[in-house]
Structure formats: structure tokens, C-alpha cells
Amino acid sequence: MRKTLGVALLTGAVVAATAAGATGATAASGAETTGYIVVLRSDADSPSVAAEHSRANGAALGHVYQHALRGYSARMSAAAAARVARDPRVLFVQPDGVATVAAQTTPTGINRADAELSPTAKINGVDERVDVDVAVIDTGIDLTHPDLNVYLAGAKNCSTGASANDGNGHGSHVAGTIGALDNNAGAVGVAPGARVWPVRVLNNAGSGRFSDIICGIDYVTAHASEIEVANMSLGGSGSDSACGSNRDAMHEAICRSVAAGVTYVVAAGNETDNAANHVPAAYDEVITVSALADFNGLPGGGAAATCHSDVDDTIADFSNFGADVDLMAPGVCIYSAWKGGGYSTISGTSMASPHVAGGAALYKATNPTATPGAVKSALQAAGTTAYSWPAGDPDGVQETLLNVATF
The missing domain is CATH 3.40.50.200 (Peptidase S8/S53 domain)
Incomplete structure (x- = not known):
């Protein structure tokens, strides 16, 4: 219902994407750019760090994250991503994925x-x-x-x-x-x-x-x-x-x-x-x-x-x-x-x-x-288990079927 509005890890590193990352167009310098997600330490200021990285590395900023995590997305070259990952304010950099x-x-x-x-x-x-x-x-x-x-x-x-x-x-x-x-x-x-x-x-x-x-x-x-x-x-x-x-x-x-x-x-x-x-x-x-x-x-x-x-x-x-x-x-x-x-x-x-x-x-x-x-x-x-089982169920575990009659 609507109400009134209102970790520290290891040193940053480039990590493999969990889904295929899309490659982008060729930058003016000839380097191919790719989408990356940069995750910052919890005490970092996302907007200022993102702007700084963009200026220093020729990165095209996408989203800036400030609530669920600190960080941003951007398109940049692989070399630029590696440089960003070495910044001590960065937890890690991962290639963007597609859903x-x-x-x-x-x-x-x-x-x-x-x-x-x-x-x-x-x-x-x-x-x-x-x-x-x-x-x-x-x-x-x-x-x-x-x-x-x-x-x-x-x-x-x-x-x-x-x-x-x-x-x-x-x-x-x-x-x-x-x-x-x-x-x-x-x-x-x-x-x-x-x-x-x-x-x-x-x-x-x-x-x-x-x-x-x-x-x-x-x-x-x-x-x-x-x-x-x-x-x-x-x-x-x-x-x-x-x-x-x-x-x-x-x-x-x-x-x-x-x-x-x-x-x-x-x-x-x-x-x-x-x-x-x-x-x-x-x-x-x-x-x-x-x-x-x-x-x-x-x-x-x-x-x-x-x-x-x-x-x-x-x-x-x-x-x-x-x-x-x-x-x-x-x-x-x-x-x-x-x-x-x-x-x-x-x-x-x-x-x-x-x-x-x-x-x-x-x-x-x-x-x-x-x-x-x-x-x-x-x-x-x-929930209920009142449905045909195990017919067609590959894992041998009967999941509970949604029932909201009492809610």
C-alpha cells in the first residue's frame, strides 16, 4: 500500500559475464566498445565517480545506481574497463548481459x-x-x-x-x-x-x-x-x-x-x-x-x-x-x-x-x-499439491501450487 514518499570485497577486477554481453560499435579511436557494469564500494559517490571515469576513459555513461548498489553502467573499451577496475573505489567490473x-x-x-x-x-x-x-x-x-x-x-x-x-x-x-x-x-x-x-x-x-x-x-x-x-x-x-x-x-x-x-x-x-x-x-x-x-x-x-x-x-x-x-x-x-x-x-x-x-x-x-x-x-x-504428479516433472519434487483462498 502506498505510504508517504519519501561490503567491502576485494580489489576491483574485470569478471566474466553470466550471459552473453553485446559488443558495440567501433569507437573513434578504433577500439571496440562493450557494455559494462561497474560496482563501487558502498562508501563511493556513484555520480561523481561515474563522471570522473567517463572523462578519464572516454566511457559513454548509461545508468547510475545509488540505492540497490553503488555503481554505474557504461560503454567503453576493454582496456578502459581494465583501468577502471584498478581504481580502489571499484569492487568489480562485469560485462553487461542480456535478459x-x-x-x-x-x-x-x-x-x-x-x-x-x-x-x-x-x-x-x-x-x-x-x-x-x-x-x-x-x-x-x-x-x-x-x-x-x-x-x-x-x-x-x-x-x-x-x-x-x-x-x-x-x-x-x-x-x-x-x-x-x-x-x-x-x-x-x-x-x-x-x-x-x-x-x-x-x-x-x-x-x-x-x-x-x-x-x-x-x-x-x-x-x-x-x-x-x-x-x-x-x-x-x-x-x-x-x-x-x-x-x-x-x-x-x-x-x-x-x-x-x-x-x-x-x-x-x-x-x-x-x-x-x-x-x-x-x-x-x-x-x-x-x-x-x-x-x-x-x-x-x-x-x-x-x-x-x-x-x-x-x-x-x-x-x-x-x-x-x-x-x-x-x-x-x-x-x-x-x-x-x-x-x-x-x-x-x-x-x-x-x-x-x-x-x-x-x-x-x-x-x-x-x-x-x-x-x-x-x-x-x-498452497496445495492437488494436481497431477509426478507426470512430466523432471526433478521428482512436487512444488506447492498457489492458492490464495484464505488471503
Whole structure:
């Protein structure tokens, strides 16, 4: 709910990226430039150090981070990056990475999660809005969608373009699953009318650099007194370790944002792979969500497949899995909001994650002092295992399926 606004490691070094870093154009000097993320010591002044490094090394500055971590992103030559890394104020320098949305092509998840039974959601066709704030770190949100309670004053664009407006559709779809209005029109979300903050970190093609994503996390952390939940239906290659010890800037940023009180819900990924190989899904500090194939909103199986060929009431055939998965939610053939004031049906763990983000929002609306860890525990305790298992499950562990009837 909206409130009044308001480590020392080792000497810096250039470290390998956890996802492919994009190479850039050739600089005037003939040296090829690449995107880098520079992480500074906690007592460094990010704006002044970034400006100094830019002048001294011919670096083209991108984002400057001051809340989730100290640092900045920039394009520079490999030689310049090596010089920057030798500055004693620098913890480490890493090549920028790329993340993409975790959507495939399209479920009925509100019914399966029993959101219509939630006393907080009050899904009855009357536009009574859940008093909670959720950041959608994604492709943006359709800023004028009639079925969404978009908090325009909270919009942030860390990607291309001139605003946080959604040019892809993915972010609007995620926002709709979280909080589409209960107004007898279009779709309804898990937490109807929740204020959704458009934090655009992915471009119109659904792609963005790790540096852009950190910009979004940095923004959310700056507003941690207002934002209860953040959803990240995106991912790239990477792995987990103790927070910050693997010299991963995005992990460090999320750790500090969670410590500031924001509950992060993320997609497990769509590679039919162990989620441990993907970030942010691998991070222990977030709630990682796999996808259930559900074609009729009911347990028991047997429903015919609709938009995606799969087996009803089983883990989705594309979903990532493994010990890092904390919850499962519907993620196949989900109907929700879309760009241009429209609606669309698509599939992916991207669609499963916002169901859980909506559940977290319901819990925080009535338990405002709950920590992110307590939110995760509450969601897991309220969940169910009433789905077909182990059919198609590669890891032999039955994840808890989201249920918000008591929230």
C-alpha cells in the first residue's frame, strides 16, 4: 500500500559475464566498445565517480545506481574497463548481459488459484481496489489501459524509448494478471485494482541488458517504503551463490532491495532446464515460480488442450524446475491485458509469476509488516499439491501450487 514518499570485497577486477554481453560499435579511436557494469564500494559517490571515469576513459555513461548498489553502467573499451577496475573505489567490473521475457505463446489461473474466494480480493464485479503497490519490472505497462490501475507517478523507463509505456504487450499482460480491475470488463487480476508501477527495463522486442534491469531494481529500492511487491518475468543465464559473493551486480541489487523490504517474485524460465542455471530464478532471496498447464481452472486433469499442446493439470512442458523453484502457478493459455487497451492469451513462466505476485500483494495488503521471507512462507503454507504428479516433472519434487483462498 502506498505510504508517504519519501561490503567491502576485494580489489576491483574485470569478471566474466553470466550471459552473453553485446559488443558495440567501433569507437573513434578504433577500439571496440562493450557494455559494462561497474560496482563501487558502498562508501563511493556513484555520480561523481561515474563522471570522473567517463572523462578519464572516454566511457559513454548509461545508468547510475545509488540505492540497490553503488555503481554505474557504461560503454567503453576493454582496456578502459581494465583501468577502471584498478581504481580502489571499484569492487568489480562485469560485462553487461542480456535478459529476455519468459513468455511463449498463452491460462485460466485466477480460478485455479481460488482468487475469487479471497476475502481481500473481493472478486464480485464491484470495483473495490486492493490497497497495495506492485512494481512490474518488464517491458512497461500500457499507461492508459482501462482495465489497469496504473500508478503514473511511479513510472520509470530504464530502457529505450521516451516513456514507460509498453510497446511489446508482455508487461501489460503481467500487470493484468496481478491486478486487472474487478469491473465486469475484460479480465480480472489476482489482486484487483492493485496499483501497478510501470518499470520498463526491456525494449519493444522483449530484450534488455542486465544494466537496465539493475536500473529498475535501483528505482524500486528507492521507493521501498511504497512498493510491497516486485515482479520480474524475465531471465538470463547465470547461477547463484551467497549474496554478492559471486560478483554478480544484479544479485547484489536484489539482495539489498529485498533487505529494504520488497518481496520479489520471478519466473523460473521456459527452457525445460534446472532453474539453477538462470537468473534471477536461481537467487535464494526471490520467490521463483514454475508453470502449471491448466486448461479449465479445475484440479483433476482431463481437460482438452487449447492454445498450447500440453497435458492438463501437470507441470508445463516448457517450465524450468529444480530446488530453486519455490511455488507453481498456472502459466499456460493465460488471458490478460495487452498493449493498446487490448487483451491476449499467451503462455510461459512469465504468466505464472504474476499470479504469485498477486498472491503476495493480497497477503501484504492485510499483513503490511510481513518481511519478504514471511510472505514466501505464507504463500507456500497456503498452497496445495492437488494436481497431477509426478507426470512430466523432471526433478521428482512436487512444488506447492498457489492458492490464495484464505488471503
